[in-house]
Amino acid sequence: MSQPTASGPRLLASYIPVSAGPWLSEADQVFDAGTIFDYIDGAGEVYRSYNMRHLVARRFHKDGRPDIVVDAFDMGSAADAFGVFTHDLDGADAAIGQGSTYKAGLLSFWKDRYFLSVYAEEETAETKRELLELGRTIAAAIPGTGERPGLLKLLPEEGLEPGRVRFFHNHSVLNYHFFVAADDILRLAQTADAVLADYRECGGRSRLLVVSYADPPAAAKAGASFAGAYMPDARQGAGMSTGNRKWTAFRVRGRFVAVVFDAASEAGARARLDAVERLIDGDKRGE
Amino acid sequence: MSHRTITRRDFLKVASAVPLAGALAPSLARPAAPEGKVRVVLVRHEDALDPSGAPRAEVIQAMLDDAVRALIGEKDVVKAWQTLIRADDTVGIKTNVWGKLPTTAEVERAIKRRVMDAGVPEDRLSVDDRGVLRNPVFQKATALINARPARTHQWSGMGSCIKNYIMFTPQPSAWHGDTCADLAGIWNLPEVKGKTRLNVLVMLTPLFHMIGTQQYNKDFTWAYQGLIVSRDPVAADATGLRVLEAKRREHFQDDGLLKPTPHHIQLADTRHHLGVSDPARIELVKLGWSEGLLI
Secondary structure, three states, rough: OOOOOOOOOHHHHOOOOEEEOOOOOOOOOEOOOOHHHHHHHHHHHHHHOOOEEEEEEEEEEEEOOOOOOEEEOOOOHHHHHHHHHHOEEEEEEOOOOOOOOEEEEEEEEOOOOEEEEEEOOOOOOHHHHHHHHHHHHHHHOOOOOOOOHHHHHHOOOOOOEEEEEEEEHHHHHHHHOOOEEEOOOOOOOOOOEEEEEEEEOOEEEEEEEEOOOOOOHHHHHHHHHHHHHHOOOOOOOOOEEEEEEEEEEEEEEEEEEEEEEOOOHHHHHHHHHHHHHHHHHHHHHHH | OOOOOEEEEHHHHHHOOOOOOOOOOHHOOOOOOOOEEEEEEEOOOOOOOHHHHHHHOOHHHHHHHHHHHHHHHOOOOHHHHHHHHHOOOOEEEEEOOOOOOOOOOOHHHHHHHHHHHHOOOOHEEEEEOOOOOOOOOHHHHOEEEEEEEEEEEOOOOOEEOOOHHHHOEEEEEEEOOOHHHHHHHHOOOOOOOEEEEEEEEEEEEEEOOOOOOOOOHHEEOOOOEEEEEEEOOHHHHHHHHHHHHHHHHHHHHHOOOOOOOHHHHHHHHHHOOOOOOOHHEEEEEEOOOOOOOOO
């Protein structure tokens, strides 16, 4: 995992061009996890939840045209750059960096340990063209690439919707994507790594949540906490029919907890957990 | 955890096969509603904004006047305001200066004018947002007027009247836990407790969806041209939330629910007892332009 240096913000700023077509840049603003609220108020919590290190904000101005704003985040690791990118996956793939979306005047992408938001205050054909060009320029200037979180390897491929995979560390973000419980019953606590993925089911969609904890005892405690709060009358590995006539099941394996929500059948939920378990065991053998 | 947490299964038991309703489930445990209802006034005017989208000051003033008259049940606007504000009050008007969608100077001026009409001299009146803790008028304030625009928010779900008081705390981020669940606790701080006489949720061009770091795109605003006015901040927010969700349903053709859930509004009622969030306990008075009302 690469670590930022004292020159982190300067390095990050060096990846952003000083002009974008006829737009010229203004002075950079630099924020860290303690000062980001000065820039985007409480919304900064999203980026803090992914362990952001620095943000370089550069505004481009051209009289008579909408401003363009580049918000470039050094997230400290490629896993968290990927994670914060997955917070909002709506939009069309712009084929920029290691993953990107474009929608309504906003280009988002990640590359290496960086997450970029390139935004036009008003979408026009010209700003869209400039945003995409700016994004391509920045992506090309970032020399390295980064690895997606290893936890994604524990997602069985069958039925997986690749564009609907989220990586995160706390229950507020989990609830943003899929409400599980008001409290942190899975003990994510900002220290765990978690991946939530959507799976196609006949007539609907199920979710698979896989959480990686520091060690097996932590996973066991989290599993017990989840079972006690969410499905106190179910055995581990057994399914529980929920009020929507779908099935939930969970399993603890080593330092991992896996939960299937909204499966069409108990057998389907168990089969998905079996597949996760095989991937965990295979991963261990590869270590 | 000493208390029983609310889980997805609680929703499913209550509303089988129905999307998550409203915000979160703590309302399930709400005690029986009292007989009285809280009054909220929604006033709209089709000419509140000029063709460029700027508020028309005279229309905003008339809307606010109509709303306060209806809220208080008093025909004379100055008398209505005098039931809210005493001449010997020191008054802070807590505004919101977020650059992309501020309270607007027109709303601030309309409130200020009527506070002065109620007898408060200008030197005992101040309009402020981020400087409220350092502002001498706010430090001595005996009365507060709370005015802010309605918008979605990436962490609290909704930028609400309740949330507007976060600047009265020395460390706003200390209130961000569980996506701002306990914002209503701010209203118990000595700087604000018991001082709020009126809440104005500005619905001129609400933001019903947000994207990206900047959280704003003009395409996700619309000219609703309304104000929501109430003495109860929770009831004002709950009503504004209904409008935002209705707009989202219309636009996205889905359940319309905000992400993250603005559960701080419901918890302001059920946990903090600051006001009323249940529409069944709100008397909604609708005035003016009815096209595109949504609720």
